[in-house]
Amino acid sequence: MKAITFDQFGSTDVLKIGEVPEPVLRPHDLMVRTRAAGVNRADLTHRRGGYGWPDFGDSTIMGLEIAGDVIAVGEQVEGYAVGDRVMGIVGGGAYAEVSRIDYRMAMPIPAGLDYIQAAAITEVFVTAHEALIHLGKLQPGETVLIHAGAGGVGGAAVQLAHASGATVLTTAKASAHAIVHKLGADHAIDYETQDFAEVVAQRTDNRGVDVILDFIGAPYFERNVNSLNFGGRLVQIGIMGGVENAKIPLDRVLYRHLQIVGTVMKSRTQEVKHAMSRRFRERWLAHFVQDGLSPVIDSVYPLAEAGAAQKRMEDGLNVGKIVLVTGAD
The missing domain is CATH 3.40.50.720 (NAD(P)-binding Rossmann-like Domain)
Known part of the structure; x- marks a missing residue:
């Protein structure tokens, strides 16, 4: 699969797109064909070395927010099936054509929202x-x-x-x-x-x-x-x-x-993150579209232009969310 990688910390120029192995499915995971990924300030910190190297959360690939289609489910997953449209917060790995997410951090994409909108919801609204x-x-x-x-x-x-x-x-x-x-x-x-x-x-x-x-x-x-x-x-x-x-x-x-x-x-534990996602989902998910809640999209970039997307955020030019799209089939 294609993903954004870098072999040294630094400016946006260190980001490159290349081929990497797909993640390994674990018992509590959903494997997701990533359609869109949200860009967050944590991604900039990761690129600059603020979180250390090489172990970063759940993946060495950056990115914390995805939207896409479930293509495989772990043996202990409940409530999701192949083909479901999902969005959610991952522990790294969003800047890739395939990502994995703990099903307890995932949530269904509300009807009426596309993948770009969905990728701009969870990190900021949770x-x-x-x-x-x-x-x-x-x-x-x-x-x-x-x-x-x-x-x-x-x-x-x-x-x-x-x-x-x-x-x-x-x-x-x-x-x-x-x-x-x-x-x-x-x-x-x-x-x-x-x-x-x-x-x-x-x-x-x-x-x-x-x-x-x-x-x-x-x-x-x-x-x-x-x-x-x-x-x-x-x-x-x-x-x-x-x-x-x-x-x-x-x-x-x-x-x-x-x-x-x-x-x-x-810096929260996984159990606390699960609870945070659950609280948001129970209180607000049904209010999107029909009750007016909506993500604010600033701009959309192809995955290969992740550096340009991050530069826009770094320069303080964005009003709302910046989103990457993978173009995955």
């Missing part, structure tokens, strides 16, 4: 649900601030927060404000020209928001804490802006009874 609903305990009627609302996870979070009955504030470039409003944001903040903490104070009469979902890290940390209402929850799911010099206003944490939670799916 992460968003876990952060906002399971850990952030967002409730109807509460107010949430979602940073990077035009990104993959951010856009999914805006949709889920809106569907949950929350008032949604989000940060995004001015050029993306129309998109985040379409996703369900009640107010968009231009992070290039506005201080989000000042806007939150104005919009909430200085009460603050109930939940904040943040990908940035240290540059936003103090202002995030100061923007929380009594009993507020800050869920940290990224550190794109770094970790150095993060100031913690401990008096605010103490007297406002705040909660600060960090989460990264990649």
Whole structure:
């Protein structure tokens, strides 16, 4: 089968397409003819060497998100058969014409969605649900601030927060404000020209928001804490802006009874990942298409152009998900 490989860490130029053996089917696996694969920031970290070498998760091939057709099932698989259309999160191996997935991480592709849309759902929506609903305990009627609302996870979070009955504030470039409003944001903040903490104070009469979902890290940390209402929850799911010099206003944490939670799916055990996928599937899968939930697709690239796809993400040009298509027959 064809797959994206690389023999050294570095820039997108190290990515090559070539022939590799198909994965071996295990008892709990589905073997999937990959039609599309989502591109995620973890893929960039893998390429640069952030996860070490050569053992990366479940495969030395990169990629965490697939959509395709089941072509074989393991002996302990329940609920799936050859020919089923499935999508889900894999432990590596998505950048290939054939991939394997633990059936407990898979879910059926809702009717009305194509493979490209399906490949853009699971990583971002499972992460968003876990952060906002399971850990952030967002409730109807509460107010949430979602940073990077035009990104993959951010856009999914805006949709889920809106569907949950929350008032949604989000940060995004001015050029993306129309998109985040379409996703369900009640107010968009231009992070290039506005201080989000000042806007939150104005919009909430200085009460603050109930939940904040943040990908940035240290540059936003103090202002995030100061923007929380009594009993507020800050869920940290990224550190794109770094970790150095993060100031913690401990008096605010103490007297406002705040909660600060960090989460990264990649470092969770398989059992926890199974539970995360199950929670999302049970709560939201039926809401796609008919109730308006939908992935935001930025662009689509052939598998052979994985380097160009990652470069687009690396340069911060994407609004929504970047997807690779294999062209597999």
